[in-house]
Amino acid sequence: MDRQQEFVLRTLEERDIRFIRLWFTDVLGFLKSVAIAPAELEGAFSEGIGFDGSAVEGFSRVYESDMLAKPDPSTFQILPWRSENPGAARMFCDILLPNGSPSHADPRWVLKRALAKAADMGFTFYTHPEIEFFLLRGRPEKGGLPEPIDDGGYFDHTPHSAGHDFRRQAIMMLESMGISVEYSHHEGAPGQQEIDLRYADALTTADNIMTFRLVMKEVALEQGIWASFMPKPFTRYPGSGMHTHMSLFEGDRNAFHEAGAAYQLSKTARSFIAGLLRHAAEITAVCNQWINSYKRLWGGAEAIAGAGGEAPSYICWGHNNRSALVRVPMYKPHKGASTRVEFRSLDSSCNPYLAFALILAAGLKGIEEGYEMPPEAEDDVWALTSRERRALGIQPLPQSLDEAISTMEHSEMVAETLGEHVFDYFLRNKRAEWREYRRRVTQFELDRYLPVL
């Protein structure tokens, strides 16, 4: 028993915790939970808690025997929301097999393996997500249309607005769970919020995103509203993305920073960006994993003329160019540690473990192979004609889940990073989702064809 485990056991006693929720994540990014009583925790620390893996998306079919959830004591937090009273706490778990081998189906392990590879190259990977989501009135009902809680816009501060109260309480709750919030504001669309989490290593960030999504839903429920991370619930408003800032550190030195270089970007950073761009299409199926994700990626530009979409649909990079997939933000003098790149295609409903693992692997591949960064995109890419874009060598991201799957299918890099099991499962699951969607007759077709055909 190590000291952290002892700390957890002591806290259970002192704070009168009655339940411990052991959290893990399935392949699609849904949070799963096994509740145990405090008396079982010591055993869980030493041997893990057995559960039936076949009930979990992506874990099934392969293993006949039980899997083990082994809590990571460094993730211990007391759950602050009312619905969990009396005292409940949570820990994230690693999923193991009875022989001690990590389960290759566990997304957290996939990320850990990618981070270990980075560590072998001397890097730690830090990320900082800006998470967007909508607050809607009431619970979603089948056939009903979503209704935002307000009519606000970017940075609006309406007096006594529900969104304002919501953010205040949500942030308090996040902070009480040890998740630091950098920034929060009303986003561009009615009812849309953005909350930015503080920089942290990628594993912690991914754990935090899982917690974040749950906290938002809990707080919303307490206030009688609904929080949704669906990438694009409204045709007329921009969707919810998760722009993610990232950097590699070597020890406590920012490996992306090089004083005096263009945009202060080191060779490492340039190759990392080149890797991200070259493999962007292959990792899209994971970064944007739902049918609906592609409505966000492709639904903005044409719909709102002039304003441009918020989503980056074309594979290019730029400096303060909001239309680029990879953006190099303004450099702040004397803050070498803050040099970073922003990856903008992610949406807030991705599986953060898998997405971060792939983003990191793509960047590392660029570093390993010494990819060269293509020229900067200086124009608003949406404003260009497709011929102009082709002339500049700017490729689009996949335009549908179907296209994204077909691109991913041929990627050795993705297979290598996700591991064969997750790779295989993910493709099968997404193909099934696409087939299901394809056979559906949509409202669009009814509205458009029924009257005239």
Added chain:
Amino acid sequence: MGAGPRFRTTAGRLAALGFADGARAERLLRGLGPEAADDLELLDDLATAADPDLALTSLSRLTDREPGISAALRADPGLRRRLLRVFGLSAALAEHVVRHPADVGRLGGPGSPGSPGSAGGAGGAGGAGGAGSTAPSYEELPRAVQAGHEHPLDVLRVAYRGRLLRLAARDVMGEASLIEVTAGLADLAAAALEAALAIARAETEDAGDVRLAVIGMGKCGARELNYISDVDVIFVAEPAEGVEETHALRVATRLAQAVMWACSASTAEGSLWEVDAGLRPEGKIGPLVRTLDSHLAYYRRWAKTWEFQALLKARPVAGDLELGHAYVAAVGELVWQASARDGFVEDVQAMRRRVEAHARTNARAGEADRQIKLGPGGLRDIEFAVQLLQLVHGRTDPRLRRRATLPALAALSEGGYVARDDAKALAEAYTFLRRVEHLLQLHRLRRTHVVPDDEADLRRLGRGLGMTADPAGEFTETWKRHARQARRLHEKLFYRPLLQAVARLPETQARLSPEAAAARLEALGYADPEGALRHIAALTGGVSRRAAIQRTLLPVMLGWFADAPDPDAGLLGFRQISDKLGSTPWYLRLLRDETAVAERLAHLLGTGRYVTGLLLHAPEAVAMLGSPAELAVRPAAALAAEAAAAVGRHGAHAESAVAAVRALRRRELLRTACADLSGLIDVEEVGRVLSSLADVTIQAALDAALNAVRDKMPGGADLPTRIAVIAMGRLGGMECSYGSDADVMFVHEPRPGASEREAAQAAHAVAEELRRLLALPAPDPPLHVDADLRPEGRQGPLVRTLASYRAYYSRWSSHWEAQALLRARFCAGDDVLGRDFVGLVDPLRFPVGGVSPEAVREIRKLKARMEAERLPRGADPALHTKLGRGGLADVEWTAQLIQLRHAAAVPELRTTRTLEALRAAVREGLLDPADEAELARAWRLASRIRDAIMLVRGRAGDGVPTLVKERTLVARALGYPPDGSEDFVDDYRRVTRRARAVVERVFYED
């Protein structure tokens, strides 16, 4: 020293006394002055020195430098003897005395007055502590250095060596035990660190802002230091009251650096030794100094088992002792809880494997076998093994919490954790090796651990150890004896006590309790320690000779089982085989005397059931494990001859003839399995060997069946027909696995004039008899002969004539049959007939102009349907080695389609073997080499998995196992580490995914 009158010259007399160069010695003696030449006592002292020439040379240099010394030494014969003993071993200390003659006084023996205290003029504060047998204290050393001298580093070095000289004298005079000497050296090093710290404080700004403690680690911490080595330390600091921590740590870091430099820097007086702070948290990349809390935070969260092993030795040696003790107390708690940490068992196993592999390494050429520290069975191995046992058992038994090796070993022995005799022998070996190490290092005060191979050096070592008759020879002899002892230490330390735990020993003798034995077995990797103890008890109980041999054998075997994938199964199998064979005189003798046999047996038994099963039915085959030559594949012709002889011997008794052949087959299956698991043959070779073994078996069974049927013919006439067996499927492709059925077709040809009906009846009788004989219940594994691939399958006649085959194929043959015939190969019986059959089917399987487009479409459709329908319900298509994605069928159909299309034009493609066809296709430019590589990799891996499943489970299987335990064992049999089962599956999925991509492109032409 008998310098007899037989020698006429002084030089001769001197040579007889032990000088290597008599003439030179004579010259030097004369140089000492007129009195010296006749001073018999002086000669006697010189002659008792380990190296008389070295002693005399040094004495001569000292006299040149300080002529007055001769008289002083003559006046104090005791002092002179001590001086010359030191001179005879150490050129370096002699050098010191020559430079600082006043230090001669420090050599004073028991009862002599204290030293003159003149070290570098350091204020007369010297006085080497009390004289006599009480251990000297070195507390005055820092004061001696502190006196504000201009070159404090020089003063430190001179003062240190003066005290070292005194200690060395007590050592070489035998006045101090090894434990006292090593403790004295550690205390002296600690005093030097204290002095260095004082120097550092004087030079460092704000030195008062921080409390700094120096923690001794390694041998310094354990108070078992040698004459010269790196001194391992860790620095701990706390801010003085009211001082900000960052600042304090900065000061502390400067102090620590200055301390290290003060010891290691080379000045006019040389250097002391390197101070190594590499054992600190995060090693060389971590901060040099941390606070106590920061240390503890690290150890609680991050430390690895080996770091706790290192912390066993921690002891405050200099600086703020209060802080140092606080550190050691806090860390001590963690150390003894280490065995309860995650991963401890795995770490210990890895560490143990390291010790064993190391100790087992056979002496290589070069330095390794002359290395007394790092060599096999050297000091490091002994220390490491003792520490490992301390960590395993020290949690529950505080008596084991000792820092130094010898006391720890004694405590392990008293507690029964190590057998008393073994502990004693190991302690002797350790003491001997340490003394040798000291003598080696004293010579030039160099950090060396290599025993020289120079005769003169060996002589000095031998004489230094008190061997006089044949010092070099006796030394080498003794050294080898101890090294042999130490090399088997893992067996003594780890395994033998387990036997005592279950033995009926007199109650008075301490021994491992059953609980401690179970804990140790578990730490060694046995999943069922209670069961293991029962087997050990059963094997070693009683007073029989057999039990006595088992008692010497089992400790070693237990270690080998622990290295095998399934230690429990290994031990169980060993018990079963020993129960069957125990009374056979050669069995245990073979295992005891032939280490390689025992080791291989342990590995095989602990790997899977197939070999265990074969051995249980015929344990005498253990003898086969004797040498790699025994495991070499037997040529098919030799086996065929042996089988034919067996059939000939048994004559009319077909059943006993085939029983003999099946025993031969079992023996060869075992040989192949052993060679396979020992990595001597690759998967293609395994397939070839197993297939030709099946050929031989079928041929012999056919001969026996022919005899049996012929005997029933009226008048013993010849059979009215000739018969041949055609191999199909995997057997045809020479790709059999251990459990493969033999796919065959039977063809016969009536002799001229014979009745068609009688011929057919006889042929049927032979084929039926052949199948019956090979499937008869017997202890030897059956060979199922499967003829379902024949025309019309099970509805068709079992045997056809050549003409009937011709008629059938010309009328009915399907694409599918042509494809199956690609595997057809003559296997047994009438070879002319066999060749005729092959000639008959060649136009079908190698169609001129290639197979038609419609046929290609049909073949693809059939394959696609098989993929959808043939998989067993619930099987994961990705993990089915035969029909799954990228599995055997995928690769084979791809090869076969290329053959059907091109073999008529390209004779190289006419082979029954998959990989050979693929290679030929590459040579002919019909297949991309990269694609061939992916296909072959998948085919080989799938085949290896199928073989491994059979070897592990003892029955065949098509799917990568879904049960974790089985999957782990299969992964181990394939060479993956203990927790590598999921990596194995990941590899299989990757290889087959890539192969499938090739199949989709090349076979389906997507």
